[in-house]
Amino acid sequence: MRCTGRIETRQVEELYINIDPIQAGGRLTSDAMKAIIAYGDGYSVCDHCRKPFRLDFIKTPPVDQFHRELATFLNMDIARVVPGARRGFQAIAGAYVGRGDPVLLTALSHYTEFLAVEAVGGMPLEIAKSTSGHITADAAADKIEEVKSVYGRNPSLLFIDHFDYQFGNEHEVKGVAKVAHQYDIPVLYNGAYSVGILPVDGKELGVDFVVGSGHKSMASPAPSGVLATTSERANEVLRTTASRGDVTGRTFGIKEVEMMGCTLMGVTLMGMMASFPTVRDRVKRWSRELEMGEIVVQALRSIEGTRILSEYPRKHTLTRVDTRESFDIIAQKHKKKGYFLSSALKDRGIVGLIPGATKVWKFNTYGLSERQVQHLADAFVEIAEENGLAVSR
């Protein structure tokens, strides 16, 4: 079914159980769907933009209030919306990283952190992960000392992901931030896999910046996200323009340089705003989400040869699995080859596994109902059994 002349209607979320690792937290709420219909047009939030002409001052719709609520939600002082978490990284790197500056990321950092540093000419350097797949305060301290001795100065910024995109493991944010602050290094918390799905308290974590993704974890359209910071850091990362036209003498009010002025002028912001009451509420049910994920993890663990590569017990619904000794062995002789697994899942109404993947792959159960999760767990076991893999439950 086409929705326009050449665009097929997307029905993934309507017709299937979707376990795609990056899509789970970004499904719209029904309120967001209503809001994007009402605010689809380009500059739709600008009808009542008045002096000082900046997005976060708009009162109708209540954009100003939403900004305050976002800051409160993350227990930070001030918040801005940005076109994706990556644009939050870019703004912060723009404010703190100079050409040639060493910057700390981690061995599990998302590629967009590297790009944000590379774009401003900084030098991204990784904090090693432990053998258990964790970024620890000790490893951060070691790396800072190494950088100091090699470069003769401190890193100008440190990125730490609360939960990484590879394993969904939880890292020592609080400890890492404490260490970084002993060296006066500002700390950027990457909450792409946390803000909007589990409780995040920026002050408690002791970080300077909390960055989250609307389309990844806040039930919002892409590209959207949040950058929250402290009063102290706001003057730096949210500095207002000092430009003045040399011929005209024009100045540009209180536009913020790293935000490029206004950021999300329509559908993306309204989607975030409409989903926000639900998002604020749903983070309280994180333990329930973990219980649901556990049902699937247990089913996978019951299949002979299958290993969970993520930390266990799971602290996140995104999980990395190694099925080289189970489903991949089947793939080698199956007539559908590696496609047998995604195909068998799809026959059972399940999508989101990359077609052909039978070696190392990821899935995310976030937002699935108990019935859906049970169906998913049963599907993996059934497919294993049908293909002669031993199952011990």
Added chain:
Amino acid sequence: MRCTGRIETRQVEELYINIDPIQAGGRLTSDAMKAIIAYGDGYSVCDHCRKPFRLDFIKTPPVDQFHRELATFLNMDIARVVPGARRGFQAIAGAYVGRGDPVLLTALSHYTEFLAVEAVGGMPLEIAKSTSGHITADAAADKIEEVKSVYGRNPSLLFIDHFDYQFGNEHEVKGVAKVAHQYDIPVLYNGAYSVGILPVDGKELGVDFVVGSGHKSMASPAPSGVLATTSERANEVLRTTASRGDVTGRTFGIKEVEMMGCTLMGVTLMGMMASFPTVRDRVKRWSRELEMGEIVVQALRSIEGTRILSEYPRKHTLTRVDTRESFDIIAQKHKKKGYFLSSALKDRGIVGLIPGATKVWKFNTYGLSERQVQHLADAFVEIAEENGLAVSR
């Protein structure tokens, strides 16, 4: 009527004739409205993202084809989608402007051009406008020579708006580009008020970059836009990442640094794509749009004391008007003060004039039907006559 608990349904385009200067070209087409409903969820275009895992390679929906069509549409070699024209400026400034570099803008440049230069530490300098309100090749040459003598080097980049946001005047893009290229200065064409509403031929204009705005002029949701360039410049502004994890040895494929990887992963891109067939067609009807605008301009000119500040005859549907000697005189004694004009317009079903504005203001007739335009023209005349201003038609 609320669309969610606390968000009023926006019905501006359904209930009124909207003459807001920035909103006219960004109203969605009905195809875009259908597409945003189908693709509202966060990462909705990523269902079929396969190696090499980059937005412009996605075949389903046909994102790859759309990228090629965008380049063809602008007569450039290669195109990318970006979160608004300002993010296109930012990418290009990031690639060409170093700290302390002089960069040429114009006396009519949009503030986002200043911010893009300021963010990378460049020095924005304005080319003066002529007494008629135009940016000429001669003025560009003068400014380049001035910069050379003051800074001892050429500007590293030059921005030129085809039509400026203040007057909607057309500037000497082709001549300015020719002059700039004599000094080997790359030229960024700001098509925020042209790409998507009138024909733009980048090669014919001789520019290095064409940047357009989806939400301003391509009937698309915000934030969206396009950056198109030549094969030669693509290697610079669209360079792929050279980052390598120092601990893990990871590399990041063909992600483009200035794009921050992928840009518009869902509703914004799909809105652009769904509107594109209409947009590609509508630019051919630009002369008709100018005729419509002329009806309103004539009506305003017929009102005693009213001056058109934009160039005349009009070459754009965005027009700047001075009514200090007409409507503003009424405002001084009217019981509604300056609000009488916007109020009288609203009584006639017309919105988009900043409430209270009676001195110098802008309007845009883009996309209005002949009947709507006639109603708008009549409304201005009626309001003038009702308030005792002489009208000569």
